[in-house]
Amino acid sequence: MNQGDKWTYFLGCYPLYSHDADDNRMFRIITSQLIDAGLCRQIEILNTFGVSKSSVARSLRKYRADGIEAFFQPRKTRKGGRVLTEDVLTKAQTLLDQGFTSGNVADELHVKRDTLRKAINDGRLSTKALPPEYTTKSCRTTIDAEAAKNMGTACTRPEERIVAAFGVCDGAPVRFEPCIDIPKGGVLCALPVLLMNGLLNGAERFFGTLSGYYRTFHIIILVAFMALCRIKTVEQLRGHAPGEFGKLLGLDRIPEVRCLRSKLRELGSDADIIKQWSAYLSKYWMDQDPQAAGTLYVDGHVRVYHGGLTKLPRKFVSRQRLCLRGTNDFWVNDATGRPFFVVDKTVNPGMLAVLEQDIVPRLLKDVPNQAYDKDLIADPFLSRFVMVFDREGYSPQFFKKMWKEHRISCITYHKFPDDAWPEEWFKEQKVTMPSGEVVTMQLAEMGSFIGHKKSGLWVREVRKLTNSRHQTSLVSTAYDMEYQKLASCMFSRWCQENFFGYMMHHFAIDLLAEYGTEQLPAGEEVVNPAWRQLVRERSSLQNKHRYRKVKFAELTLSEPDANDENAYNVWFSLKSSLLEELEHYEHELEGVKERIKSTPKHIAWEELSEEDQFQRLSPGRKQLMDTIRMIAYRAETAMAGLMKGPTIDTPAARRILQDLFITEADILPDTNAKILTVRVHKASRPAVNRALSLLFKRLNNSEVIYPGTDMQIFYELGGEGHPQNAGKGVTQTSPK
Known part of the structure; x- marks a missing residue:
């Protein structure tokens, strides 16, 4: 019978023995006597007390061999050794005191881990106990619940909130606390790559400073973390502990759902400002990788609308083979699927019109390293950059106009190919795809005249012979490009389809970001x-x-x-x-x-009858969320590229990262050394741990400062130490 701090053993109704609940020696003596006397069986002891079978059997053998005195004999230990000498023990204790694990110390001193573990068990070495100021998950849960009695759940910094509410300070300061087992702490590993992809570039300049406790960069980082953790809507944040998520931002808690909606509404109130920020980031990405910006992929995507606020025009949705109400998004990506920008159209004028009126003028202004006019005159086959799109953009007149007026090359599928070419024309060629993969294709090339006699032009036609003997034809005005490269550009166009599928499934680009409509711009033409x-x-x-x-x-x-x-x-x-x-x-x-x-086929929107008029969905918050999701996707793609290797391809790397972002982690700030250590819990497989260790090493080399602080972020896996004298780093978001 368990009486709180005492165990009592009965035979029938008569008490036989008793001992303190924490007296392990008496427990082993009494249970051994009961088993030896035949009053109970070993299995009953195991089931009642939950001890191991080997422990019970060992105590019974000791009792039968030497009696009760055996339990009071001092434990025999080695007083010295040839491996763990005094010098080695001193070094080991120093490393343990610095926070290194026993496994790391054993590897560092080239001794067996079991040997070091025995030295710890017999008292020759001692491990460093967890400092009392480090909070555990259960401890934080209690503290957050207590705070609900005053200002609100997890509002553990009431003074700072009151000061911010009266406008005395410009929002909450970022202050990290030592915390163990933070849910989704692994998403902090994406912060360096998010910052390198421009997450906070120009944010304060375009959006200004938010009033209240939460600052602009708090909200933007939170939305980026939500995207990477696959939290697809603001409403889904209700299922996550606000205090735990707030620790990732250096705050007491994240904003409540209604507060976050209010902040996003404030940031997304001016759609023109969001467009300017998106254009600024697009130009930044192109400048960072001019080679990728030299070949641009354009494709349309229908964002289906199932609401009842307005009757949007119906569009054909190829993935569902239905005509559904929605809006058209025209995405511009690079050859690996990374997005640059998106143009949304409530009324679809067609890809050719969007290319000519919206996309091409922007690309002429933003694409870096374009050929100079004198170079274009000297080389009649040189182009500024290349655009790749599907058959929707097939137009000989458009190709001719782009080449003559802007010297832009176009690549697309041949919409009206002639008869099949003789198979002996096709030669086996090794083609390097934009992802680096080398594939073998049966290719042939010749010049072709497309279009009418007056408005047509000569283009390069390349055909691919498939295993089914079908010939896939593409045409191009990229006259200075090798035809193997043309095939590589055209047949890697599926990267955009993969991008759409991945973004819909993982980043919810089709979900409605806010409820609201507004009138179409003046002069917008619609179908009559x-x-x-x-x-x-x-x-x-x-x-x-x-x-x-x-x-x-x-x-x-x-x-x-x-x-x-x-x-x-x-x-x-x-x-x-x-x-x-x-x-x-x-x-x-x-x-x-x-x-x-x-x-007339088209009329102005104002000329529609009242029953036929429709409005467009409010674009502000949607554009803001899409821009942050683009940054998150680019960051995840960059991290997957860092992890690729002989045994890890891009899909496998993405799966590892998805698990990493929702893995628990410890946050260990060192204000004296100005280091913020993020200790991520290990994965279930050693191979994944090795890949993550390599990733963390590369992330640590970037020496990123957490925004709003002067602390350099250092990543490590659980069980791995970090150097205390890591160098300082400075980023654009650092106060320095």
Whole structure:
């Protein structure tokens, strides 16, 4: 019977023995006596007290061999050794005092780990106990719950909140506390790469300073962490402890959902400012990698809208093979799928119009290292940069205009290829894809004239012979590029499709960011509903006319024998009736076609009737979230590139990173050394731990300062020490 601090043993109703609950020696003596006397079995001791079988058996053997005196004999230990000499023990104790684990110390001193562990067990070495100021998860849970009685859950810095509420300070200071087992602490490993991809570049300049406790960079970093942790909506934050998440930002807690919505609404109130910030980042990314910006991929994506605030125009969604209401996003990416910017269109004018009016002018201004005019004159085949898109952008007139006016090369699939080429023209070629993979293709090339005689032009046509003997044709005005490179550019276009699929599944680019609508810009042209109705009528009449024309042809071919008067009369009557219907539908078709010609296809949005008018979804917060998600995707892609190796490809690296971002970690600040140590818990496999160790080593070389502090971030896996004299680093976000 357990009486709190004492165990009592009964035989029937009679007490036999008792001992203190923490007296392990008496426990082993009494249980050994009970088993030896046959009053109980070993299995009953195991089930009752939860001790190991080997421990019970060892105590029983000791009792049967030497009696009760055996439990009071001093433990025999080695007083010295040839491996752990006094000098080695001194070095080992010094390392243990610095916070290194026993495994690291054993490896450093070249002794067996079991040998060092025995020295710790028998008292020759002592491990450094966890300082009392380090808080555990259960301790923080209690503290956060107690704070709810006053200012609110996890509001453990009330003085700072009051000062910020009165506007005395510019938001909360970043102050890290020693914490153990922070949920999703592994996402801090992405911070250096997020900053290198411009997460905070220009944020204060474009958005200014938020009023209140939370500052601008707090909110932006929080949204980036949410994206990497696959927290897809603000509402989903309710399922995460606010105090624990706040420790990742150096705060007492993250903003409550309604507060965060308010902050995002404030940041996203001016869509023009967000566009300027997005354009600033796009230019920054292109300048960072001019080679990647030399070949740009453009593709459209339909963001489906299922709400009822407005009746958006219907668009054909190829992935669902349905016409659904939504908006069009035109993305510009590099050859590996990394995004540069996105152009959203409530009314879809078509890819060619978006390219000519929105994308090309921006690229001419932003793409770095473009050829000078004198170089373009000297080399008639030189281009400024290359654009790659699918068949939606196929237009010989557009290709000709881009080349003549801007010297921009275009690559796309041939929409109307001629007859198949002889297979002997195709040669096996090794093609290096943008990802570095080398593939073998059967390729052939020749010049082709596309378009009309006056508006067409000569292009390079490259065909790929597939295993099914199908010939995939592409055309290009990149006259100075090797045809193997042309094939590489065109056939890696699926990187954008993969990007869309990954972003929809992991970063929720299709989710609605806010509820609200606003009027379309003045002068926005939309499809005329009257014209659309006439087109529907024409299609209906054409189908009816086509059906009766087929029936008329069948009757003509099945004329009965003239001698069978009844059958002939029925046949003649049916044929006459069909002929009348054909003439009627032809007459109606002519009238509908004339009305279509006289009806404008597009009209201004203001000219729509009240029942046909629609509004666009509020773009501000959506553009803000998409920009931060682009940064998060680029950061994850960069980290995956750092992890790639002989045994880890990009998909495997992304899976490892997804697990890393939600792994628990310890936050250990050292204000004297100005080091913020993030100790991530180890993964389940040694191979993954080795990959993470290499990743952390590369991240530590960047010497990144946590925004709002002067502390350099240092990453390590659990069980690995870090140097106390790490050098200082400075970033653009550092106070220095």
